[in-house]
Amino acid sequence: MIVGHVGIAFGARALDRREADARAPLLWLVAASVAPDLLDGAYALGGYCNPAGVFSHSIPAAAILAALWGLAAFVHTRSATTALLVAGLVMLHLPPDYVTGRKSLWPGGPVVGLYIYRWGWLDFIVEAPLIVAGWWMLRRARFTPSWAVSGLSLAALIAVQLSFYVATLANGLRALFVCTR
Numbered sequence: 001m002i003v004g005h006v007g008i009a010f011g012a013r014a015l016d017r018r019e020a021d022a023r024a025p026l027l028w029l030v031a032a033s034v035a036p037d038l039l040d041g042a043y044a045l046g047g048y049c050n051p052a053g054v055f056s057h058s059i060p061a062a063a064i065l066a067a068l069w070g071l072a073a074f075v076h077t078r079s080a081t082t083a084l085l086v087a088g089l090v091m092l093h094l095p096p097d098y099v100t101g102r103k104s105l106w107p108g109g110p111v112v113g114l115y116i117y118r119w120g121w122l123d124f125i126v127e128a129p130l131i132v133a134g135w136w137m138l139r140r141a142r143f144t145p146s147w148a149v150s151g152l153s154l155a156a157l158i159a160v161q162l163s164f165y166v167a168t169l170a171n172g173l174r175a176l177f178v179c180t181r
């Protein structure tokens, strides 16, 4: 899943009904919801192979990431609730990825997922409503700064999703998801 994760983070922030200054920073929630993908990016930059996301998207890898992210959020915000929310969002990254992709459950374990990335249009149909719903919930919650919930922000997120679709049309999926060495 690509921008659908951001939609989930937006929705989680909209549901945070604590006192205004006690609510979880949106940036933390977005960072948590895409944490395994950020790690994927780091592996790709470093040239490390990460077959079926075993070092970023398997249950043990996500659990370690959730603990680290939750701890860092706690150190930053001094809020145990925010830390739990951040850790929970890291774990919540996995279920939608089983719909869009195929992920290793644990090292040496089965690789599962529907892998609808095969059909870019279907992936778009699944992810676009998630981002629209999250954006709409956050907008209704009168989130500030308001640029985060502006029409431009939504258009930019949809554009990212569309560009993924176009990239897969142009290059196919293998180039994006197969270790090259």
Ligand SMILES: [Zn+2]
Pocket: 001, 036, 037, 057, 093, 097
């Ligand atoms: Zn992912």
